[in-house]
Amino acid sequence: xxxxxxxxxxxxxxxxxxxxxxxxxxxxxxxxxxxxxxxxxxxxxxxxxxxxxxxxxxxxxxxxxxxxxxxxxxxxxxxxxxxxxxxxxxxxxxxxxxxxxxxxxxxxxxxxxxxxxxxxxxxxxxxxxxxxxxxxxxxxxxxxxxxxxxxxxxxxxxxxxxxxxxxxxxxxxxxxxxxxxxxxxxxxxxxxxxx
Ligand SMILES: [Mg+2]
Ligand SMILES: [Zn+2]
Numbered sequence: 001x002x003x004x005x006x007x008x009x010x011x012x013x014x015x016x017x018x019x020x021x022x023x024x025x026x027x028x029x030x031x032x033x034x035x036x037x038x039x040x041x042x043x044x045x046x047x048x049x050x051x052x053x054x055x056x057x058x059x060x061x062x063x064x065x066x067x068x069x070x071x072x073x074x075x076x077x078x079x080x081x082x083x084x085x086x087x088x089x090x091x092x093x094x095x096x097x098x099x100x101x102x103x104x105x106x107x108x109x110x111x112x113x114x115x116x117x118x119x120x121x122x123x124x125x126x127x128x129x130x131x132x133x134x135x136x137x138x139x140x141x142x143x144x145x146x147x148x149x150x151x152x153x154x155x156x157x158x159x160x161x162x163x164x165x166x167x168x169x170x171x172x173x174x175x176x177x178x179x180x181x182x183x184x185x186x187x188x189x190x191x192x193x194x195x
């Protein structure tokens with residue numbers, strides 16, 4: 001017996017790095033953006049089911065000064081292109097460009113936390129306000145403890161995937177509600193347990 005019912009599910013929130021694409025390190029060029037096998041097909045199945053699909057991603061490389069808007073756009077373009085090859089699309093992308101210790105490529109004098117960097121929930125609050133859904137209508141799929149903690153903080157179900165960090169980043173003390181091998185398996189699980 002599952003602890004969640006997925007019958008109200010209509011929103012899938014995806015972390016990007018380590019869920020959609022491989023994450024050998026920070027993704028700083030479009031060449032470094034390489035899809036995880038079957039992740040695009042998994043998104044296509046989310047689309048076909050009629051669920052909305054949003055990417056919620058921490059990109060602290062902006063704060064570190066390693067990533068600019070134009071370069072990030074080329075990475076996003078590649079993601080869209082790779083998804084399109086499988087007939088998949090995402091309905092929106094929400095980004096935190098901040099880092100507590102960095103600003104404009106320089107170390108901060110004192111750490112400052114923003115509300116949008118996961119495990120913060122501001123991006124989740126923004127997308128849910130824009131599209132009018134509640135935490136119990138959504139699920140968040142991620143590879144990092146910051147994803148699991150964000151989901152828990154906001155009150156939505158989290159599925160951990162064993163790609164990317166596979167939950168081994170030791171940042172937050174948080175576990176997902178369920179584990180699956182990858183995005184494809186996570187979507188299979190959701191499709192099996194929803195109406
Ligand atoms: Mg990740
Ligand atoms: Zn932020």
